[in-house]
Amino acid sequence: MTPQTPAGEGDLFEGDPAMLPAQGRDHDVPPTFRAAPSDFERIPPQDRDAEQAVLGGMQLSRDAITEIVEILKGHEFYKPAHEMIYRAIVDLYGKGEPVDPITLGEELTKRGEITKIGGVLYLHTLVQSVPTAANASYYAVIVRKKWKLREAVQAGTEVASMGYAQDADPAEVIEASAARLLALQATFDTGKDPAGWDASMEELVEGWEDDQAAGENPGLPMPWEDLQAMLCTVPGHLVILAGRPGMGKSVALLDIMRHLAVVHGRPAAFVSLEMARRQIMNRLIAAEAEIPQQDIRKRSLAPDQWARYDKVRGRIAAAPLRLVVPPGGITVPQIGSALRRWQIDDRLPHALAIDYLQIIKPDGRGRGGNRTNEVDAIARGLKELALEFDIPVFVAAQLSRQTTGRESKVPQLSDLRESGEIEQAADAVILLHREDYYEPESERAGEIDMIAAKNREGNTGIVTAGFRGRFSKIEPMGQAY
Structure with missing residues (x-):
């Protein structure tokens, strides 16, 4: 398979500095790619280098994949192309197949996504960008933290919009804002105090009573x-x-x-x-x-x-x-x-x-x-x-x-x-x-x-x-x- 060059107009590569080869990043980025002044727009929290290091490390080490899938689910990536690459890696790994730029390129080609991520050349660039695969899980934690911050910014924006509504009822705004923030917290946690550090006996008794009131539980149907x-x-x-x-x-x-x-x-x-x-x-x-x-x-x-x-x-x-x-x-x-x-x-x-x-x-x-x-x-x-x-x-x-x-x-x-x-x-x-x-x-x-x-x-x-x-x-x- 020959390396592919960046795709043309209309795909995820165009206009995206994260999709450029290493020599086209940072101070070499053309003016059209550079971030606009802070008073023009605000860039959502992200760490392009950490995202690249995660995906590069996953191509270098199956152990890295094992650790990273316990931290990331895929939606945490800021770049849509990075999420596509991640999901393709996980699918190959789940099938027990090797993961490297060649096999990954073939998988993305089958999915019709290879041009959207910048071609096979970008997969090789990801591998080259990794300092060491041993730190891949550390980079994954950074990616997850940035995702949490983006979610917090989005929630804050929604709360602010509620407050700016001219005919809004203050009590309703506060209640809706609290509900939105609690829902956000739930997406970050595995559940409300899953270990039970703060669960009172009253809560546990009520939960037990609710289970009993739900009716008989025969367990999973079995032939015997x-x-x-x-x-x-x-x-x-x-x-x-x-x-x-x-x-x-x-x-x-x-x-x-x-x-x-x-x-x-x-x-x-x-x-x-x-x-x-x-x-x-x-x-x-x-x-x-x-x-x-x-x-x-x-x-x-x-x-x-x-x-x-x-x-x-x-x-x-x-x-x-x-x-x-x-x-x-x-x-x-x-x-x-x-x-x-x-x-x-x-x-x-x-x-x-x-x-x-x-x-x-x-x-x-x-x-x-x-x-x-x-x-x-x-x-x-x-x-x-x-x-x-x-x-x-x-x-x-x-x-x-x-x-x-x-x-x-x-x-x-x-x-x-x-x-x-x-x-x-x-x-x-x-x-x-x-x-x-x-x-x-x-x-x-x-x-x-x-x-x-x-x-x-x-x-x-x-x-x-x-x-x-x-x-x-x-x-x-x-x-x-």
């Missing part, structure tokens, strides 16, 4: 009513479904998301790190149409099976379910970036499932490269995602081989592989156990125990369901103890 009643899963929860390989973790996770999206029509997302999308679709259709997976895999459906498929096709196709298969794996920050994009577009799912925890890629935050520390960091990160985006997150996890060496094969919390933090971070841990996994001739063949070994919101216990492996489906049996 007994387990749903036991867990009462709500936004912010991290639920771990753990078992040995082949025990039914993926089946259970997909069942939960399928039930939520297909049966209840609520948005859900299933992220698989070990199956192709075709395999997931095979399982989904097998479960919904009750067609053996083997027949689907062989593409040898009988007429009656096609008829069963035709009955469910419409509701499967209309289901707000996303099946995500990240090429090359994914990290927790990348999952967060994808959720943030969905949130910006008002497409955040009501629940997220990830299959499975131990093969999520570490992002370097586990100290010393120790595997236990890496898994600890992944588990904590997933809980933070559930809280940040206010959705329940369901995650499959492997159990260690020590279960197979005991006389009793029933799993325990201590069997969670490679990390004690998984148990600590989770709001609920469900251990999956099938006797016929170890003894095919067991009298309990076809049954699966979902053992609620940890449950912050209620009782622990066991829910027994029917495991129909050939249909990739777990059916309720109405047994709980």
Whole structure:
């Protein structure tokens, strides 16, 4: 790809000194680009150099991207072209693709925005303008501060306009001004005193009473009513479904998301790190149409099976379910970036499932490269995602081989592989156990125990369901103890 020269009339580059190459800035800026006298107009608070350093640093370091996406959402940039570049970087990062002037230029070209930002040449200029990528998060804080000041100026202008209205009522002006400023403060904070430093017990009691008055809260709909009643899963929860390989973790996770999206029509997302999308679709259709997976895999459906498929096709196709298969794996920050994009577009799912925890890629935050520390960091990160985006997150996890060496094969919390933090971070841990996994001739063949070994919101216990492996489906049996 050859570097592009600044675009012509009508784009964001023209007349914008921030879009000029380095040699065309500051004292070299032609007179037509220079700021007008202060008595002619006031330039909104901004820091062009900090914005450029942020975008340059993000092209140089994936670690810088990880830090910056926690500080900036994109709208904080003063230059529209800078916001376009930022969003393209975040999208590439979220897909696990490399970020550099070449890949970024291709992405912006696909979007039809490359001329609006000044061409590929400007992307190279951004990289060259960075003193060091290590300070990128510091520059991001500066960009956010300038955005806050611009918002404050805008709010002040609106308040002043209210006061200058000749027929304005003073009391109404003061009330409206206060409301505008409080609304501004809310946009800067994560919420009103989210940590509860100043919350009185009276406020908390009233909040509790309001929740109770809102009516019964059955929690997130699940295919198994007994387990749903036991867990009462709500936004912010991290639920771990753990078992040995082949025990039914993926089946259970997909069942939960399928039930939520297909049966209840609520948005859900299933992220698989070990199956192709075709395999997931095979399982989904097998479960919904009750067609053996083997027949689907062989593409040898009988007429009656096609008829069963035709009955469910419409509701499967209309289901707000996303099946995500990240090429090359994914990290927790990348999952967060994808959720943030969905949130910006008002497409955040009501629940997220990830299959499975131990093969999520570490992002370097586990100290010393120790595997236990890496898994600890992944588990904590997933809980933070559930809280940040206010959705329940369901995650499959492997159990260690020590279960197979005991006389009793029933799993325990201590069997969670490679990390004690998984148990600590989770709001609920469900251990999956099938006797016929170890003894095919067991009298309990076809049954699966979902053992609620940890449950912050209620009782622990066991829910027994029917495991129909050939249909990739777990059916309720109405047994709980």
